[in-house]
Amino acid sequence: xxxxxxxxxxxxxxxxxxxxxxxxxxxxxxxxxxxxxxxxxxxxxxxxxxxxxxxxxxxxxxxxxxxxxxxxxxxxxxxxxxxxxxxxxxxxxxxxxxxxxxxxxxxxxxxxxxxxxxxxxxxxxxxxxxxxxxxxxxxxxxxxxxxxxxxxxxxxxxxxxxxxxxxxxxxxxxxxxxxxxxxxxxxxxxxxxxxxxxxxxxxxxxxxxxxxxxxxxxxxxxxxxxxxxxxxxxxxxxxxxxxxxxxxxxxxxxxxxxxxxxxxxxxxxxxxxxxxxxxxxxxxxxxxxxxxxxxxxxxxxxxxxxxxxxxxxxxxxxxxxxxxxxxxxxxxxxxxxxxxxxxxxxxxxxxxxxxxxxxxxxxxxxxxxxxxxxxxxxxxxxxxxxxxxxxxxxxxxxxxxxxxxxxxxxxxxxxxxxxxxxxxxxxxxxxxxxxxxxxxxxxxxxxxxxxxxxxxxxxxxxxxxxxxxxxxxxxxxxxxxxxxxxxxxxxxxxxxxxxxxxxxxxxxxxxxxxxxxxxxxxxxxxxxxxxxxxxxxxx
Amino acid sequence: xxxxxxxxxxxxxxxxxxxxxxxxxxxxxxxxxxxxxxxxxxxxxxxxxxxxxxxxxxxxxxxxxxxxxxxxxxxxxxxxxxxxxxxxxxxxxxxxxxxxxxxxxxxxxxxxxxxxxxxxxxxxxxxxxxxxxxxxxxxxxxxxxxxxxxxxxxxxxxxxxxxxxxxxxxxxxxxxxxxxxxxxxxxxxxxxxxxxxxxxxxxxxxxxxxxxxxxxxxxxxxxxxxxxxxxxxxxxxxxxxxxxxxxxxxxxxxxxxxxxxxxxxxxxxxxxxxxxxxxxxxxxxxxxxxxxxxxxxxxxxxxxxxxxxxxxxxxxxxxxxxxxxxxxxxxxxxxxxxx
Numbered sequence: 001x002x003x004x005x006x007x008x009x010x011x012x013x014x015x016x017x018x019x020x021x022x023x024x025x026x027x028x029x030x031x032x033x034x035x036x037x038x039x040x041x042x043x044x045x046x047x048x049x050x051x052x053x054x055x056x057x058x059x060x061x062x063x064x065x066x067x068x069x070x071x072x073x074x075x076x077x078x079x080x081x082x083x084x085x086x087x088x089x090x091x092x093x094x095x096x097x098x099x100x101x102x103x104x105x106x107x108x109x110x111x112x113x114x115x116x117x118x119x120x121x122x123x124x125x126x127x128x129x130x131x132x133x134x135x136x137x138x139x140x141x142x143x144x145x146x147x148x149x150x151x152x153x154x155x156x157x158x159x160x161x162x163x164x165x166x167x168x169x170x171x172x173x174x175x176x177x178x179x180x181x182x183x184x185x186x187x188x189x190x191x192x193x194x195x196x197x198x199x200x201x202x203x204x205x206x207x208x209x210x211x212x213x214x215x216x217x218x219x220x221x222x223x224x225x226x227x228x229x230x231x232x233x234x235x236x237x238x239x240x241x242x243x244x245x246x247x248x249x250x251x252x253x254x255x256x257x258x259x260x261x262x263x264x265x266x267x268x269x270x271x272x273x274x275x276x277x278x279x280x281x282x283x284x285x286x287x288x289x290x291x292x293x294x295x296x297x298x299x300x301x302x303x304x305x306x307x308x309x310x311x312x313x314x315x316x317x318x319x320x321x322x323x324x325x326x327x328x329x330x331x332x333x334x335x336x337x338x339x340x341x342x343x344x345x346x347x348x349x350x351x352x353x354x355x356x357x358x359x360x361x362x363x364x365x366x367x368x369x370x371x372x373x374x375x376x377x378x379x380x381x382x383x384x385x386x387x388x389x390x391x392x393x394x395x396x397x398x399x400x401x402x403x404x405x406x407x408x409x410x411x412x413x414x415x416x417x418x419x420x421x422x423x424x425x426x427x428x429x430x431x432x433x434x435x436x437x438x439x440x441x442x443x444x445x446x447x448x449x450x451x452x453x454x455x456x457x458x459x460x461x462x463x464x465x466x467x468x469x470x471x472x473x474x475x476x477x478x479x480x481x482x483x484x485x486x487x488x489x490x491x492x493x494x495x496x497x498x499x500x501x502x503x504x505x506x507x508x509x510x511x512x513x514x515x516x517x518x519x520x521x522x523x524x525x526x527x528x529x530x531x532x533x534x535x536x537x538x539x
Numbered sequence: 540x541x542x543x544x545x546x547x548x549x550x551x552x553x554x555x556x557x558x559x560x561x562x563x564x565x566x567x568x569x570x571x572x573x574x575x576x577x578x579x580x581x582x583x584x585x586x587x588x589x590x591x592x593x594x595x596x597x598x599x600x601x602x603x604x605x606x607x608x609x610x611x612x613x614x615x616x617x618x619x620x621x622x623x624x625x626x627x628x629x630x631x632x633x634x635x636x637x638x639x640x641x642x643x644x645x646x647x648x649x650x651x652x653x654x655x656x657x658x659x660x661x662x663x664x665x666x667x668x669x670x671x672x673x674x675x676x677x678x679x680x681x682x683x684x685x686x687x688x689x690x691x692x693x694x695x696x697x698x699x700x701x702x703x704x705x706x707x708x709x710x711x712x713x714x715x716x717x718x719x720x721x722x723x724x725x726x727x728x729x730x731x732x733x734x735x736x737x738x739x740x741x742x743x744x745x746x747x748x749x750x751x752x753x754x755x756x757x758x759x760x761x762x763x764x765x766x767x768x769x770x771x772x773x774x775x776x777x778x779x780x781x782x783x784x785x786x787x788x789x790x791x792x793x794x795x796x797x798x799x800x801x802x803x804x805x806x807x808x809x810x811x812x813x814x815x816x817x818x819x820x821x822x823x824x825x826x827x828x829x830x831x832x833x834x835x836x837x838x839x840x841x842x843x844x845x846x847x848x849x850x851x852x853x854x855x856x857x858x859x860x861x862x863x864x865x866x867x868x869x870x871x872x873x874x875x876x877x878x
């Protein structure tokens with residue numbers, strides 16, 4: 001508590017300046033306790049001098065009007081929100097009664113909350129006096145007078161200041177300076193009210209308008225979302241030439257491109273299991289359906305090619321080298337049979353499911369082809385017949401039985417009589433697995449000994465199709481490559497271990513004594529590079 | 540001794556309000572007398588009067604020939620104060636300002652040291668071209684301006700009240716000058732910039748100075764009355780929100796990273812507490828001169844530049860960007876909350 005001097009000013013020294021500065025709120029002034037003016041609302045007028053009643057009345061007007069304006073603004077904003085909610089409810093919901101009751105409850109609750117909040121935050125007399133000073137250009141006369149208003153009989157400058165403020169009070173009309181204004185959001189709220197009234201009138205006769213509209217729109221969106229992929233696929237196929245599709249199918253039937261040997265090598269287990277043979281056979285079926293009955297022989301030969309390429313029998317190689325020898329054909333038939341039996345015995349059910357998946361894919365591709373080739377059936381059938389005739393000629397030249405049907409001759413590349421034959425060891429004609437192993441070890445990189453040389457040769461002999469379609473490529477999912485789990489190997493210092501798949505050696509390879517053939521080429525290359533690097537490092 | 544008592548005698552047993560009104564009238568008379576010699580420069584004259592009544596000192600800055608020295612001389616005549624002028628030069632010594640002890644013979648024939656007061660022993664001291672003297676001599680004013688006393692040897696000599704220093708400096712001729720140190724600058728309540736007169740004012744100046752001289756300036760106020768006015772000025776009430784505004788302004792000039800981003804960028808050091816004192820004291824005088832008995836926010840805002848412009852030290856970035864302290868203060872005033 002600080003004392004105050006005769007002039008009504010606190011005697012607090014302000015730094016080194018002699019003299020005084022006015023007291024802060026709450027200090028004692030000449031025996032009277034100056035109320036806390038700032039921050040707390042005041043209702044007791046007895047805290048101020050009686051001669052300040054007029055000033056307090058004016059300040060009260062300002063405070064009440066400010067409160068009223070704030071309440072109006074809050075209520076208007078709250079009402080606009082409620083009206084917006086009502087509008088949406090009327091547009092979407094069928095339960096209008098619930099919405100109206102909820103809106104009424106919210107309106108009353110929000111109004112009460114607004115009243116309580118604004119009452120608690122209402123202007124104090126000092127703040128209202130400051131507002132009045134600012135609005136009336138009074139140079140803080142009223143606020144200063146109120147701040148020193150607890151002194152009943154002030155002297156000196158405080159008295160002069162109070163009289164000056166009271167003199168100015170007569171010239172100030174607080175009602176004119178602080179009118180009760182219409183909130184700025186009132187027009188928007190009025191428009192909302194009109195809109196709500198309109199939609200409620202509409203709802204008296206009809207159901208919710210936007211619900212039906214949204215349902216219709218969402219249905220249309222759903223249909224579009226479902227149908228758009230098919231339409232895109234159709235457009236894509238329409239853009240492609242039918243010839244290109246035919247060539248693509250041809251490329252699918254032909255042995256793979258030499259550039260894809262590496263990728264096919266990775267999928268050798270699948271090829272060993274005869275998946276490629278089945279795919280090729282399926283392609284042959286497709287071709288058969290496409291070109292009619294004339295393609296029957298050709299598809300069979302293609303299937304033989306694929307079967308011969310896919311099985312590690314070496315029969316195809318024998319057929320290419322030995323020509324139309326019945327013995328060779330017989331031996332190849334036997335080899336094919338044995339391989340097919342082995343493969344059929346060892347294929348798990350999951351692999352067959354994946355093969356069926358590949359078949360399904362091919363079937364879908366075939367359907368698309370049929371759609372496209374329906375426009376030019378004559379050309380496709382003609383080209384198919386040409387191919388079938390070529391196939392029959394090559395069959396006649398090769399004459400070796402093999403493939404799926406043991407009665408038909410095996411034809412490794414379809415052009416065994418025309419193109420240069422692969423440089424094969426005649427001794428390898430006897431379907432030996434060792435030859436295949438040696439070939440693989442010597443860098444041909446194929447564990448399916450019979451198929452790879454023939455495939456490479458056929459890829460070198462025939463030109464690539466113009467529109468090389470995706471069937472040339474085989475995805476990882478279809479080859480079971482991703483499904484193969486791998487063992488983690490702990491390599492100690494100076495002890496390199498090759499990560500092995502957690503797959504037991506397949507009987508086909510086991511029978512032929514080539515377990516290592518199950519190791520994909522990239523692993524073998526990795527091991528090879530690793531040891532090369534280690535050797536260089538040691539040197 | 541006259542003063543308020545004399546004024547009371549003039550007005551009889553008038554209430555204090557009337558006495559204060561009389562004081563204000565006296566100040567208006569002083570202003571009128573000054574305007575007989577000084578054409579225009581109303582803001583400068585008002586600032587000088589405010590500083591006189593607030594009991595502090597003024598630094599006038601302006602190009603030569605705009606009436607700085609004439610203003611001080613006219614004020615001394617109007618207030619009837621003892622006036623002395625010190626022309627600061629590079630070879631001026633502190634003893635030339637505050638005085639020195641000389642050996643003299645007394646009546647007994649004994650030689651004693653006798654203090655000969657310097658020109659600073661006056662009521663109104665004009666320190667002309669204060670930035671032309673060395674910092675050593677400039678520092679001789681420090682004690683006199685703050686403590687109103689000078690110390691020679693082991694003896695301190697009180698200066699006669701009212702003691703009012705008005706210093707002038709030329710902003711253009713910077714060669715051979717010694718800029719005032721911050722401590723010296725801080726002792727000036729206001730730094731007033733004397734602008735070049737306008738066209739009409741220039742015509743008036745020519746008419747007055749090239750024709751017959753007018754009558755002498757009357758003395759309408761004396762020293763005791765000035766002291767009484769100084770006491771009355773300090774009783775002017777100040778609302779809390781006005782003081783809060785002053786504190787906000789002074790804090791906003793400091794680059795402490797909270798108040799003002801502009802100050803953070805351009806200010807090396809902000810205003811001292813003397814800046815806040817100057818604002819409030821000047822606001823009180825200004826309120827009285829404007830016929831009010833309380834300080835308003837407008838008073839503070841009007842005195843912001845003269846009270847703080849020489850208390851803000853700008854950094855290199857402000858100089859590189861060509862920012863002056865007045866621009867900075869204007870932006871600070873516009874961004875500082877009045878609550």
